[in-house]
Amino acid sequence: MNLLKNKKIFILFFTVLFLTVGVILIERAGSQEIVVECETCIDLTASPNLIGRGESSTLTLKVNNTPDSFAICSISPGVISNESLNDGTYNYVVSPGGGGTGDFTYIADCTGGGGQATDSITITVINMPPTATNLNVNQGDYCNIPLRPIFSWTFSDPEGDSQGAYQIQVDNNSNFFSLEIDSGKVFSSSESYAAPTPLSYNTTYYWRLKVWDNYDRESNWVSGPSFITPSHAYPDPDFNWSPVSPTQGEVVQFCATQEAGVCSEDMSTCYSAGGSIPSPSCSGKTFLWTFPEGTEFATGTSSTSENPRVKFGSTGAQNVSLEITDEVGSCSRTKSVGVMLPLPKWREVAPW
Ligand SMILES: [Ca+2]
Ligand SMILES: [Ca+2]
Numbered sequence: 001m002n003l004l005k006n007k008k009i010f011i012l013f014f015t016v017l018f019l020t021v022g023v024i025l026i027e028r029a030g031s032q033e034i035v036v037e038c039e040t041c042i043d044l045t046a047s048p049n050l051i052g053r054g055e056s057s058t059l060t061l062k063v064n065n066t067p068d069s070f071a072i073c074s075i076s077p078g079v080i081s082n083e084s085l086n087d088g089t090y091n092y093v094v095s096p097g098g099g100g101t102g103d104f105t106y107i108a109d110c111t112g113g114g115g116q117a118t119d120s121i122t123i124t125v126i127n128m129p130p131t132a133t134n135l136n137v138n139q140g141d142y143c144n145i146p147l148r149p150i151f152s153w154t155f156s157d158p159e160g161d162s163q164g165a166y167q168i169q170v171d172n173n174s175n176f177f178s179l180e181i182d183s184g185k186v187f188s189s190s191e192s193y194a195a196p197t198p199l200s201y202n203t204t205y206y207w208r209l210k211v212w213d214n215y216d217r218e219s220n221w222v223s224g225p226s227f228i229t230p231s232h233a234y235p236d237p238d239f240n241w242s243p244v245s246p247t248q249g250e251v252v253q254f255c256a257t258q259e260a261g262v263c264s265e266d267m268s269t270c271y272s273a274g275g276s277i278p279s280p281s282c283s284g285k286t287f288l289w290t291f292p293e294g295t296e297f298a299t300g301t302s303s304t305s306e307n308p309r310v311k312f313g314s315t316g317a318q319n320v321s322l323e324i325t326d327e328v329g330s331c332s333r334t335k336s337v338g339v340m341l342p343l344p345k346w347r348e349v350a351p352w
Contacts, residue, residue, distance in 0.1 A: 039114015040064075040071050044106065046094075046121045052128035053159045053215075056095040059121065061108050063087055071112030079106060097125040130157035130213040132166075135224035137207070142234045143331035147198040151224065153191055153209055161213035163189045170195065170207045174226070180205070185212070202231040233271040235282055235324040237333045240267055247342045248315050251298055256322055257283045257306045268324055282306075286325040292318045312339040 041064040046057050063085045065071050070084040079092050096104035107120045134154040151170075155163040166188065170181035181195055199205060207224045239256040246252045255263030258281060270282035289303045294313025301308040312318055318339050323332035 039066050040110055040112030040117045042108055042110045042117045042119050044108040044119040044121045046123050050124050053101055054099055056093050057123050059092045059094055061090045065112040066114055069113045071110040073110040075106055075108045096123050101125050101127055127215045127217045128158040129217045129219050130211050131219045132209050132211045132222045137227045142329055148195040151193045155191055155211055157213050163211055164214040165212040167210045168193050170205055172203050172205055174206045199229055201229050204228050230328040234329040234331045235326050236269040237322045237324040238267040239322050245338055247340045249311050251309055251311055253309050255307050257281050259307050263307050282324055288323045290321040315339045315341050
């Protein structure tokens with residue numbers, strides 16, 4: 001029994017040994033097949049192989065002739081034709097696509113002492129997306145165009161494309177979930193946009209912009225600087241005067257605010273915090289009148305009076321301006337007063 005058992009172990013051992021050696025020999029034979037003698041070896045690559053329209057890439061051709069000699073190589077389309085290349089690395093700058101987009105394949109073909117070899121590489125040409133920089137908000141002249149800010153930007157595109165369209169969104173929430181303004185896609189090369197409707201006072205606004213190039217490739221959203229609108233509307237100065245057609249040297253009463261016994265109504269409009277609702281009067285704000293040179297103020301009034309009295313020193317159209325300033329801003333208004341020559345005084349003439 002013992003002898004039989006040893007015999008079995010002996011057979012098993014040699015069986016395993018033969019199988020292992022067999023596998024090693026087969027593997028060695030296989031690896032020798034992979035190492036084929038390279039007679040004319042080439043390798044064609046491109047860097048980068050993803051480019052924008054009109055950009056260029058570098059093709060690299062590696063040539064290895066065995067035995068050492070030269071190979072006759074071509075790279076098509078249109079790179080080289082039947083050139084003698086020794087072992088080495090050769091670079092060629094190419095601009096595939098001719099301004100268009102798509103996949104463009106180059107094929108290298110070399111014939112050396114050992115035979116012929118080919119290799120190819122594909123370069124993908126895409127239209128790169130544009131972007132916008134220098135985003136700016138001009139809150140504008142709150143005197144004439146209240147709360148309609150002007151948004152502006154600078155369009156740029158890696159390929160120098162022009163702007164085909166833009167879209168602006170404005171929200172009083174930074175998440176842009178409940179838009180106050182959405183321009184939609186506007187097909188225009190303009191780099192500014194005026195808010196189509198007035199915004200609210202005393203509010204922080206956020207805005208963002210998207211642009212398209214003239215091949216309709218769109219940018220990501222680009223955020224503009226947030227901004228805060230004033231707490232209420234700017235003053236709106238206005239005034240009248242009496243007499244309506246004064247003469248040179250005559251005392252003229254100017255009225256901007258209501259004043260008992262002097263001016264019957266508030267001509268100017270001022271606003272209080274919290275909205276555009278006029279407060280009762282501009283009385284108490286800062287007034288600054290500008291009259292033509294030679295105008296004299298009556299005693300007790302000056303260029304900073306709410307309702308000054310003056311005498312004009314000249315005749316004809318006289319420009320009078322009033323600027324009112326409150327805690328948020330100042331606006332002015334100019335009107336023209338027609339001043340006439342004084343009437344001649346009656347003079348007794350002796351009878352003939
Ligand atoms: Ca582009
Ligand atoms: Ca909102």
